[in-house]
Amino acid sequence: MRRVLLIRSLIILLLIGIAGCSEDESISPERKFKVERVIDGDTIVLAGDRTVRYIGIDTPEKGEPYYEEAKEANRRLVEGKEVKLELDEEEKDRYGRTLAYVYVGDTFINAQLVREGYARAYPYPPNVKYQNVFSHAEEQARQKNLGIWSSRPQERKIEIAEINPDPPGEDRDNLNGEWVIIVNNTDTPVDMAGFTLRDDSDHVYSFGGFTLPAGGAVTVFTGSGADTPTSLYWGSKTPIWNNDSDTAYLRDSNNSLIDEYSY
Secondary structure (H helix, E strand, C coil), X not given: CHHHHHHHHHHHXXXXXXXXXXXXXXXXXXXXXXXXXXXXXXXXXXXXCEEEEECCEECCCCCCCCHHHHHHHHHHHHCCCEEEEECCCCCECCCCCEEEEEEECCEEHHHHHHHCCCCEECCECCECCCHHHHHHHHHHHHHCCCHHHCCCHHHHHEEEEEEECCCCCCHHHCHHHCEEEEXXXXXXXXXXXXXXXXXXXXXXXXXXXXXXXXXXXEEEECCCCCCCCCEEECCCCCCCCCCCCCEEEEECCCCCEEEEEEC
C-alpha cells in the first residue's frame, strides 16, 4: 500500500513539474525575457535557449551586404536586455523558432530595424498584423537611402515590367509559361552580376554574369533552357510565382532594392 501511495505521489509531483515548466515557457504581454545572444539581424536566443525569429521583416543573410551591420544593430538594440514578446497567428516556424514581435521598453524592435535601413518589410501570411507599420518604415528608409536602400540612382530605373504567374494548363507542366520581364530604362548597359530576383516565399534567382543593354529587356523563365541575351532560365523544378498574389523583389549586388512588383 505504501508503495502504491509513493508511486502516486511521484506521478503527481511529475505532473506538477511538467505544468510548471509549461507555464514557465508561456508568452504573455507583460512577461519579460532576457536576450542571451544575437544570431543575426532578425534572430535572437533568449535565456532558457528559446530561439526567436522576428515576424514581418527580413535582414541580409550571412555573406550578403549589410549582414554584419544588421547583426550589430540588432545586438545594440537587444543583447543583454529584457524584452517582451507578442505573437501573431502562428507561434512557431518549421524550424521550431518562436515567431514574435519584440519590444524593449517602448521600442518596437522589428520596426526599428526596418526604419534604420537594416531590414526590409517581409510579409509572411498569416502573420501580418503590423505589415502596414513595416511597409511605412521601409518607405521612410528608402527615401533617406539608409542601409540596404543606398543604391545608385541609375539602377533605380531598372524595373520589373511584367509577371505572368499563371500559365495555361497545369503550372507544373508548363514552368516556362511562368516568367518575369525586367527592363533597363537607362541609356547605359547595366552589369547585373550579383543581382537577385526573389519572391515572397524567398525563392531566389541569381543573375550571374549578365549585362542588360541600354533600353533592353530580359525575360526570366521559371523552368530550364539555354540562356540568351534576352532570355534567362531559373532552372526551378516547381512553380515559383503564386497564381493569386505575390511580390517580386529585384536587388543589386549590394542587396539594395532596385524594384518590386506586386500583383
